[in-house]
Amino acid sequence: MSWSFLTRLLEEINNHSTFVGKIWLTVLIVFRIVLTAVGGESIYYDEQSKFVCNTQQPGCENVCYDAFAPLSHVRFWIFQIIMVATPSVLYLGFAMHRIARMPESSRRRALAARRERMPVVRRGAGRDYEEAEDDNEEDPMIFEEIEVEKEKSPEGGEKHDGRRRIKQDGLMRAYVLHLLCRSLLETAFLFGQYLLYRFEVSPSYVCSRSPCPHTVDCFVSRPTEKTIFLL
Numbered sequence: 107m108s109w110s111f112l113t114r115l116l117e118e119i120n121n122h123s124t125f126v127g128k129i130w131l132t133v134l135i136v137f138r139i140v141l142t143a144v145g146g147e148s149i150y151y152d153e154q155s156k157f158v159c160n161t162q163q164p165g166c167e168n169v170c171y172d173a174f175a176p177l178s179h180v181r182f183w184i185f186q187i188i189m190v191a192t193p194s195v196l197y198l199g200f201a202m203h204r205i206a207r208m209p210e211s212s213r214r215r216a217l218a219a220r221r222e223r224m225p226v227v228r229r230g231a232g233r234d235y236e237e238a239e240d241d242n243e244e245d246p247m248i249f250e251e252i253e254v255e256k257e258k259s260p261e262g263g264e265k266h267d268g269r270r271r272i273k274q275d276g277l278m279r280a281y282v283l284h285l286l287c288r289s290l291l292e293t294a295f296l297f298g299q300y301l302l303y304r305f306e307v308s309p310s311y312v313c314s315r316s317p318c319p320h321t322v323d324c325f326v327s328r329p330t331e332k333t334i335f336l337l
Contacts, residue, residue, distance in 0.1 A: 124281075127285075131194075134187070134190070134191065138183070138187050139187060142180060142183045142184060142187065145335060146179065146180040146183060146335070147180060149328065149331060149332060149335055150178065150179055150180050150332070152327060153175065153178065153179075153326075153327070154171055156326075156327035157170075157171045157174070157324060157325070157326060157327070158324065158325050159313065159318075159322045159323065159324040159325075160322055160323050160324075161318060161319070161322045163317055163318055163319055164317070165317050166313075166317060166318040166319075166322060167324070169313070169315045169316070169317065169318065170311065170313035170315060170318065170322065170324045171324070173311075173313060173315055174311045174313070174324065174326070175302075175303070176302060177302060179303065179332075179336070182298075182299065182302070186295045189291055189295070190288060190291050190292060190295070193284040193285075193287040193288045193291070194284060194288065196284065197277075197280055197281060197283075197284035200277075200280055201277050201280070204277060204280075303336065305333075305336060305337060306333050306336070307326060307329045307330075307332040307333045307336060308326065308329060309325065309326055309329040309330075310323055310324065310325050310326070311323075311324045311325075311326065312324075
């Protein structure tokens with residue numbers, strides 16, 4: 107997978123997302139993927155090797171660690187990132203498929219709606235605007251005037267161009283559905299993290315599972331640092 111493909115993918119997501127959706131994408135990339143890849147691996151790389159119990163019974167430490175952490179924190183977060191990002195990827199694929207299969211007449215209506223919001227332009231002296239439209243040719247003078255007007259008086263609605271584009275392409279229902287799915291997944295993973303780890307890494311863990319001969323105390327490495335990173 108090349109970087110150009112990822113760049114194009116992010117551009118399409120921005121084109122078909124609202125302002126809040128773009129913020130969520132930034133948070134997903136910066137705070138989750140980067141922190142999990144950089145910080146998570148360095149903090150949790152020795153989570154099992156430094157998990158020590160006060161017994162010499164073979165297999166006791168492995169069993170106690172399995173009870174203490176059924177699933178690695180880093181693997182849990184990676185799985186969470188993949189599952190939470192899946193609705194957005196599916197929505198983007200549906201949007202690109204929908205736009206590609208859109209009839210030419212619908213595309214022209216959408217383009218005409220966008221042109222209606224543009225400032226009024228002065229037509230060229232040698233030929234009028236209707237003739238240029240009939241010939242399907244682009245008049246350089248017209249487009250040059252449009253660019254000048256847009257630079258002089260930027261519209262306030264450009265900030266919400268993603269929402270307007272979603273409505274024009276008929277993707278509002280799919281966008282709302284993917285937001286609901288994403289919110290449900292976020293809530294489910296948050297609840298799952300609470301069930302598995304709570305929101306605190308205890309410095310010690312009391313284990314009494316077989317084959318441990320008796321109740322043993324196990325100790326976790328860097329519990330305070332892991333608690334801060336977990337929050």
